[in-house]
Amino acid sequence: MNIKNIISEIEKVDPEVYGRLDTRRHAMKEFAGLAGKLALLSVPVALGGMFKKAYAGNNRVQTLFDVLNFALTLEYLEAKFYQLGNAAATAGTLAIPAGAPRMAIQTIGAHETAHVNFLKSAITSSGGTPVAEPVFDFSAGNGTGTGPFAGVFTNYPLFLAVAQTFEDTGVRAYKGQAADPDLMANNDVLQYALRIHSVEARHAAHIRLMRKANGGLVPAGVDVKPWITGKQSGIASTAVQASYDGEEVTNQAGVEIVNINSQAISANAASEAFDEPLTKAQVLAIVDPFIV
């Protein structure tokens, strides 16, 4: 018996097995490869522990905890990002302008920390176990510190670009979970999730206004509005594109929005009018480089 085969067999019936075992999908795939070389005796112990954790009480409550822990992981990411950004601004190493910009980043950071605390408390009070805070690499370098966003806490335009990506991704991530059957079955939790979701959208809109005010959008001449036009980020790095791909759609539930019912609705307006969801797998792939 080979753990690699076991996990790939499970993946056929449960595509999210890596996600259940650990949010770091690539790490789990590496582990699966490594485990194949381990002595057979030691494997069942490690495997048993992992599966007990991943599938314990595999019922609606447990999968609801999975959704909440997924949200918590994203909030940890955002909260830590703004904590470090605010600390760098205070230390004078990140040039967030004094006044409105500093206050906005502080406000947003406080909300993300509140979301972390709220989700932890919601999970704990329901009898679940909140996931631990991961170690982050905000360069998006998987722990190397030399990823495409190296210098994010010393370079204000880059800081805003990463902030915009996190907020727009957060909106899409919550949206992708809203129709989860276990969330839909729990009215209270669904409503809380929706109320966090729209706060992330308010943040996204404001960060976008800050980026526009600060200039330096890429490509030259591009406009960044409070809403997402097409799949345009206005950010130089291709590393963010996965957070915007799919936003350009203009067909909703089979209804074409461009010039709908002879109204003059452009493709840009049609794409802006609806934000698009991301699946859990898509979001995990996006945040993976940020998690050590």
Added chain:
Amino acid sequence: MPEINPSGSETLLTRANSAGISRRRFLGYTGAAAAVVIGVSSCDKDDDNPPSNGIDLGSGDIGVLNYAYALEQLEAAFYIKVLQSPYTGGTVAEMALMADIRDHEIAHREFFKNVLAGNAIQALTPDFSTIDFTSRTSVLATAKAFEDTGVSAYNGAGKLLTNAAYLTVAGKIVSVEARHAAWIRDIISNGTFADSTAVDAQGLDLVATPPQVLVIANTYLTTKISGSNLPTS
């Protein structure tokens, strides 16, 4: 808008109606506070929805979609008027984003109209007589109220939907309304995109029940609407 108190009069009223308690008896023991909202939500099932209570949004998911359709009709009509008779003091850039919002709201309105098809309520006649469209202050204050109300309405309506596809579409729209709300707030006063009047200490956005929202919506409508048959949970 404050967070809904679960024991508030609207919820009591709805429960009383669904339990078949007569309106008279209900008023007898809940007093004046409930009477304030009775005008829009008193359409109990025993009345068989007489026209005086307004256009019935319907029940179930269709009712919730009609509720959204009604709000989008109101928002679209408002921004169409804003662009038709622009207020003084708006920059070119500001009016361009206003036109974006108008187009988004028209797109939402027409989307719901097509999805609802034969189940759609009629086109509503707005009453914007309280708004001074020549005044930037008046228009922006109204826009802020509409957008924040829209966010709270969708946040409150999500759990009322039973169809996952409808919930996803509602989610696609509410975040755009939140983006609108943030921008309108910022051009009124920069930095208020998510201040304590919109987001509470737990980091949660506004939420409101249909009865609460319809009280506000009906003040801007000549043809009143009734949500008395909408789901409540």
